[in-house]
Amino acid sequence: MTHIGGVQSWCLGVTLQLVLAAVLHQGLATVAPPTTAPTPPAPHKDPGRPEKGDYLVNRSNGTACLLASMGLQLNITYNSVSQNKTVHDVMNLQPNVTKPSGSCDSDRASLLLSTDAEKTNLTFVFTLNATSNKYHLSEVSMSADWPDMKKPVSVNNSNLDYLRGTFGFSYMCHEEQTLNVSQDLSINTFQLQVQPFGLTGDQFGAAEECQLDEDDMLIPIIVGAALAGLVLIVLLAYLIGRKRSHAGYQTI
Numbered sequence: 001m002t003h004i005g006g007v008q009s010w011c012l013g014v015t016l017q018l019v020l021a022a023v024l025h026q027g028l029a030t031v032a033p034p035t036t037a038p039t040p041p042a043p044h045k046d047p048g049r050p051e052k053g054d055y056l057v058n059r060s061n062g063t064a065c066l067l068a069s070m071g072l073q074l075n076i077t078y079n080s081v082s083q084n085k086t087v088h089d090v091m092n093l094q095p096n097v098t099k100p101s102g103s104c105d106s107d108r109a110s111l112l113l114s115t116d117a118e119k120t121n122l123t124f125v126f127t128l129n130a131t132s133n134k135y136h137l138s139e140v141s142m143s144a145d146w147p148d149m150k151k152p153v154s155v156n157n158s159n160l161d162y163l164r165g166t167f168g169f170s171y172m173c174h175e176e177q178t179l180n181v182s183q184d185l186s187i188n189t190f191q192l193q194v195q196p197f198g199l200t201g202d203q204f205g206a207a208e209e210c211q212l213d214e215d216d217m218l219i220p221i222i223v224g225a226a227l228a229g230l231v232l233i234v235l236l237a238y239l240i241g242r243k244r245s246h247a248g249y250q251t252i
Helices: 002-031 211-247
Strands: 053-058 065-079 085-093 098-104 108-115 121-127 132-146 153-157 162-166 170-173 176-183 185-195 207-209
Touching: 053 098, 053 108, 065 098, 065 108, 065 121, 065 132, 098 170, 132 176, 132 185, 162 170, 170 211
Parallel strands: 170 207
Antiparallel strands: 053 065, 065 085, 065 185, 098 108, 108 121, 121 132, 132 153, 132 162, 170 185, 176 185
């Protein structure tokens, strides 16, 4: 009996030690603060569809020489500080914090859009061919110095051919279109209307619509014509079948 009691006492002692060790371990685990790395600032999230802004450039005498109405979305590639790698980011230009400026000559007009918060400067340059009276977007330049950029980004392309229009007319494109500027920059435009030459007052001239808008209008016309043709075929088949049915019941 004495031997059995000794074994029970030894088991009880070992059990108490294990319980005490578990309690102490749990207490230390509860008291110890979590060791988590700080969360780096995330790049811009998907901004969705940009808000449309209205921009105006005046001559030195105060008369309007360039009008633009559009939503702009910048797609920029840069070296990220927080992620320590090259990233692709998207940012909408906010009209309420964007300052327009620019200049106009007889065959060259520019629109500069600047934002202080994001330290972004975006310039559009339009060129007019006096012989054909046609203009186009010939140059885009951008500089940006966002907080997450390891170094500022600067892009320029003076060999572009976008947004072609006629002197005295505005160029319009409601559909989203992409202006590829360089490997590090492309610009998405939404509900765009611009006129850099031949303004009368501060109103747009008659609009020349882009091919995307014309294609968008053409699709419903084609679908409607196809449905009308299908209805006509069904109607003709019904009339022919009805005529044959009557012919089978002639009186003898």
